[in-house]
Amino acid sequence: MEAAGASGLDFACQANTNAFVDNLCRLFPGEAQAITRLFPSSGFHDRLAIAADGGCALLGPEGCRLPRPARPLYCRLFPFWIRARRELYFEFDKCLAQREARGGASLLMRLGMTSENVRHTYSELRMAWGLPERK
DSSP states (O other): OGGGTOOGGGEEEEEOOHHHHHHHHHHSTTOHHHHHHHSOTTOEEEEEOBOTTSSBTTEETTEESSOGGGSOHHHHHTTEEEETTEEEEOOOTTOHHHHHOOSHHHHHHHTTOOHHHHHHHHHHHHHHTTOOOOO
16 A cells, blocks of 8 residues: 555554444444454454544545555445445545535545445455455
8 A cells, every 4th residue: 555655654453442343333233243253352453543633644635645446445435335235325524525415326426436336345345354245
C-alpha cells in the first residue's frame, strides 16, 4: 500500500476488545460463534490509524487518499453493507459523498459503484476475514 500513498503509520495493531467483537457480531448477525473464533479475546487485529480529529488517517479533503483498488476491502465497501441479503448503507455525517447524494442509488453513482460491486466486495471481505460464504 505504500506505493499507493499509505505508510505503516496509517495502520495500527489493536487488541480484540469485547466492544470490537460485539460490533462485529452486530454487523454479522447470527454469526457470533464464527466471529469469536476468528477474533478471540486474546488476539489482535490490524486497523486503520485514527487522526487527531477522530477520522481515518487516510482521509483527505477530497475523500480517501488511496485509489479504490488499493484500499482495504472494508473501505472499498464503505458506506455500504449487506444484511439479510439486502443492500443498505451506514449513515455517516462526515462522508462527503453522502452529504451530496440523495439516497442509496445516488450514493452508488457518486462513488462509482454498482449493487453488483457492493455484493462482490462484501463477499470478498467475508472470505478475507474467514467467514463462510452466505447463500
